[in-house]
Amino acid sequence: MGHHGWGGRPPASDAEARQRIVDATARCIDRHGVTKTTLSDVANELGVTRQTVYRHFDRINDIVAEVAAQGAEAFVDRLVAHLQGTADPAEAVVEGMVFCLRTIPTEPRLSLLLQLGDSSAFGRGATTADTIAYGARMLRRFPVDWDAAGVGDDDLTGLAEMIMRLLTSLLQHPSDPAHDEAHLRALLTRWLAPALNRAPAPSPR
Template sequence: MRSRKKILDATLDLIGRNGFEGITIASVAQAAGVTRQTVYANFGSREEVVSQAMVSRLTEVAAEIQRELTSAADPGDYVVELVVAGRRAVRTDPVLTALLRSETNNPLFDEDAVTRAKVVTGVLLQPLGELFPDVVDRIDDFAAIAAHLGLSVVCFDDAALRDDDDLRAFLFRWLAPGIA
């Protein structure tokens, strides 16, 4: 179990410093201080160790974001703040920022990106049903909207042109009424 955590931590560190391109089983093993065989025994492939490392980091970030959302006044406020906090996290966390600067093997631009994003947003939206029980039957719709919009905002919205307050105001004008 300790080797697994060391491997995941080393992978996240390498992604944060070098992006996805430089991640190899050999580089992960060296950074973790284990053998390549240990990495293979724990994960089986480069893709699996990268995937597990990203899931680990995203889980931590999701917990941080969810703590910010507990004071949402209504479902629209919750989804708007989720998108704003998600963009902020991707732009400030070194590992998640690697998603924006990666030129090849970028998981944001493969064919399953929206499917994975819907799973993540679904998890992030689960407390919405507890906070506002009348929207439980619409959480899947909210997850689809948040996934598509979130990926668009993260990938294509320039924080230099639209800061968090501007993004929040835009989303409150256009997104919140549709959720209400």
């Protein structure tokens, strides 16, 4: 690991170096926007060479994706906190989607998820197995007794896929004129909630 630059404080490990690169990239994005942030900007922010950054990340898009991923983790914590006290499965899913649609486009680091093209969490990447599995784990954190509602692990995976597909469409192709929250909530309650309000199918004998 190189010990030059880094503001006179070289990282103690590769993990620390990667995190400092991610943090520097986030600062550059805050100043310049994602489309104008280059790997040279990140290297200059850290006081290191481009080659030093390349030792840890192959492309600027890989660093930007990590900035977005870390922002998403913090976002999920806020989402789960927002849903506390909402134990009904249908209500939790509808309210969670409304929260996502309201929050993601307005926050710079979350909106990165919309700007990374086909690899992003809300591009073609929304339907990868890893992203859907992440969505299912996120649903498990909701304040809902899914088992009591008859929603098993396989069902949560399917629900996560449908949610990701719907969010992708609604975020990337918003209505014109835009729907307000009341309209979105009514739309989701009418067409999505019934699938979660159904009684569990009887077990085969």
